[in-house]
Amino acid sequence: MQSKHYDCVIAGAGPAGIFAALELTAQDPDRRVLMVDNGHHIDKRICPARTTGHCMQCDPCSILHGWSGAGAFSDGKLSLSPDVGGRILDYQSRQTADRLISYVDAQYVSFGAAGTVHGIGPEVDAIDYEASRHNIQLIRCPVRHMGTDHAFEVLRAMYRTLEERPGFSFLPMTTARDLIVEADRVRGLVIETRGGQPETIYADHVIAAPGRAGAQWLTDICRAHGLETVSNEVDIGVRVEVPNAVMDHLTRHLYEAKLVYYSDTFENRVRTFCMNPGGVVSGEYYEGGIAVVNGHSYAEPEKRTGNTNFALLVSTRFTEPFDQPIAYGKYIAQLGNMLTGGGVMIQRWGDLEMGRRTTWSRLNKSTTVPTYTEAVPGDLSFVLPQRHMTSIMEAMRAFDKIAPGLVSRNTLLYGVEVKFYSSKVKVSPVFETALAGFYAIGDGAGVTRGLMQASVTGVIAARGIMGQSLS
Numbered sequence: 495m496q497s498k499h500y501d502c503v504i505a506g507a508g509p510a511g512i513f514a515a516l517e518l519t520a521q522d523p524d525r526r527v528l529m530v531d532n533g534h535h536i537d538k539r540i541c542p543a544r545t546t547g548h549c550m551q552c553d554p555c556s557i558l559h560g561w562s563g564a565g566a567f568s569d570g571k572l573s574l575s576p577d578v579g580g581r582i583l584d585y586q587s588r589q590t591a592d593r594l595i596s597y598v599d600a601q602y603v604s605f606g607a608a609g610t611v612h613g614i615g616p617e618v619d620a621i622d623y624e625a626s627r628h629n630i631q632l633i634r635c636p637v638r639h640m641g642t643d644h645a646f647e648v649l650r651a652m653y654r655t656l657e658e659r660p661g662f663s664f665l666p667m668t669t670a671r672d673l674i675v676e677a678d679r680v681r682g683l684v685i686e687t688r689g690g691q692p693e694t695i696y697a698d699h700v701i702a703a704p705g706r707a708g709a710q711w712l713t714d715i716c717r718a719h720g721l722e723t724v725s726n727e728v729d730i731g732v733r734v735e736v737p738n739a740v741m742d743h744l745t746r747h748l749y750e751a752k753l754v755y756y757s758d759t760f761e762n763r764v765r766t767f768c769m770n771p772g773g774v775v776s777g778e779y780y781e782g783g784i785a786v787v788n789g790h791s792y793a794e795p796e797k798r799t800g801n802t803n804f805a806l807l808v809s810t811r812f813t814e815p816f817d818q819p820i821a822y823g824k825y826i827a828q829l830g831n832m833l834t835g836g837g838v839m840i841q842r843w844g845d846l847e848m849g850r851r852t853t854w855s856r857l858n859k860s861t862t863v864p865t866y867t868e869a870v871p872g873d874l875s876f877v878l879p880q881r882h883m884t885s886i887m888e889a890m891r892a893f894d895k896i897a898p899g900l901v902s903r904n905t906l907l908y909g910v911e912v913k914f915y916s917s918k919v920k921v922s923p924v925f926e927t928a929l930a931g932f933y934a935i936g937d938g939a940g941v942t943r944g945l946m947q948a949s950v951t952g953v954i955a956a957r958g959i960m961g962q963s964l965s
């Protein structure tokens with residue numbers, strides 16, 4: 495590290511932070527930018543569960559922490575619509591958002607992302623029509639799929655570019671602790687490298703890009719410095735796994751079928767999310783060892799499986815006086831963990847419908863072979879609130895009308911999948927908080943939920959800092 499005064503310090507090296515750094519140093523490679531992340535350098539990011547199938551509960555978890563953030567082992571789907579993956583349209587016009595998505599997409603491609611875009615063409619009109627006949631909404635969104643293997647390399651290539659820029663430095667295994675504030679303006683950040691002492695870094699601007707894993711930290715420092723945050727919704731549900739044949743006719747054209755259904759009993763919004771054709775279900779651990787389920791897929795044909803998985807999520811926005819949606823989501827996840835001895839639960843649809851738990855022997859009879867072998871058979875109806883369970887079952891039956899075979903005895907449900915959308919930090923259109931010079935971007939700021947929009951917020955904040963136009 496050079497001397498301790500920077501133009502900008504960025505806390506969090508996920509896609510949001512990376513795109514902020516790329517943009518800040520693009521025209522002026524000498525601009526002094528320091529990035530810190532409490533996870534590993536990209537070259538040291540290894541998830542043992544990806545090769546052995548067994549989660550070692552690493553500290554920090556490599557799935558969520560380190561260079562590339564949650565993007566490193568993500569499925570690498572770039573959603574090329576401002577309607578998907580975040581709330582960018584609350585801050586910028588559709589025209590600006592579209593322009594910035596194209597700009598960021600072109601950068602991903604220049605760093606090696608795949609050339610093919612799914613989700614366009616006349617077949618999509620036919621799927622849309624069929625869905626609407628069954629009260630299902632298809633969210634149209636072109637998708638560029640990098641795959642977990644390629645996403646990792648694309649994000650590594652971004653590091654290689656940044657390390658060549660003289661003004662740029664990166665500190666892995668370093669946690670941002672607190673802001674330094676003087677005369678109503680941010681003046682820097684207190685950081686602590688693992689095993690070291692807290693250190694003060696002075697900077698003209700600070701960008702917080704801590705992702706979902708660091709959302710609580712961001713909420714805490716906002717509260718400590720009197721910055722307003724608003725509770726976001728929490729999405730709770732399951733991950734569904736079926737043979738590829740059940741979803742093929744949708745995923746072949748869309749890659750990801752983004753479907754929304756309003757449940758019959760509660761009129762709750764239930765949506766499919768993060769669909770992975772030929773993919774694998776995986777576990778994800780949050781601080782405190784909370785195990786939740788997720789999924790991803792590889793681009794390389796030899797790594798693809800015979801199953802498709804996707805999340806089925808019920809969104810809830812709590813109203814006053816309750817303002818702890820993250821704690822609520824964690825509580826539900828912990829309930830599932832408690833019943834499995836600390837891991838993710840799996841249940842066959844047939845057992846759920848019959849009101850009985852799945853046992854190892856029942857699971858062994860399943861013709862859909864689970865790709866997540868760590869999951870422990872159990873009964874999800876002991877975990878999910880009735881509102882969620884009922885809404886999920888009603889949505890499954892609705893989606894079965896356009897994906898026959900979804901409602902099958904051997905369909906696998908994993909739980910719990912929880913999307914902790916961070917409290918939304920009150921920010922300007924360029925993501926500057928009420929504290930001058932302090933910006934909050936990406937998933938951790940409650941603004942985005944995906945790679946593309948997280949990356950776009952990085953570009954916007956950087957241009958805001960540099961006083962540049964967004965066009």
Ligand SMILES: Cc1cc2nc3c(=O)[nH]c(=O)nc-3n(C[C@H](O)[C@H](O)[C@H](O)COP(=O)(O)OP(=O)(O)OC[C@H]3O[C@@H](n4cnc5c(N)ncnc54)[C@H](O)[C@@H]3O)c2cc1C
Nearest residue numbers: 506508510532560563564569571670705708936937944945
């Ligand atoms: C398994 C999986 C699959 C996914 N698949 C897709 C997909 O296909 N398409 C898609 O669009 N999205 C996908 N996502 C979501 C996507 O990865 C995130 O939306 C995106 O990475 C958010 O970017 P971010 O920069 O805001 O935060 P993150 O990527 O979460 O990065 C935040 C970084 O900040 C660091 N950090 C946190 N707190 C601190 C602190 N106090 N000090 C220092 N560092 C800190 C963390 O270690 C982390 O590295 C997936 C996520 C997962 C987990």
